[in-house]
Amino acid sequence: MPEREKAAEPAGTRTIRLPEEVVQGIESRLKGSAFPSVDAFVSFVLARLLEVPGGPGLTEEDERGLKERLRSLGYID
Numbered sequence: 331m332p333e334r335e336k337a338a339e340p341a342g343t344r345t346i347r348l349p350e351e352v353v354q355g356i357e358s359r360l361k362g363s364a365f366p367s368v369d370a371f372v373s374f375v376l377a378r379l380l381e382v383p384g385g386p387g388l389t390e391e392d393e394r395g396l397k398e399r400l401r402s403l404g405y406i407d
Contacts, residue, residue, distance in 0.1 A: 348372075359405045375400075 365371040
């Protein structure tokens with residue numbers, strides 16, 4: 331990564347790349363939400379997925395609960 335890109339990142343963060351259509355989908359769902367940016371939304375969702383340290387990942391029940399929560403917040407149909 332070029333030095334100027336590293337300098338532009340806040341301490342303790344990394345840059346990830348997302349397909350443009352994913353970003354556009356998130357942006358359309360952010361309108362009227364409490365999330366100030368795509369970064370904030372993606373960080374929130376990923377943090378929730380990682381809440382159980384060392385766990386085997388999401389169970390079907392966890393995934394259903396997460397989808398219901400995101401649906402109730404208007405982020406997914």
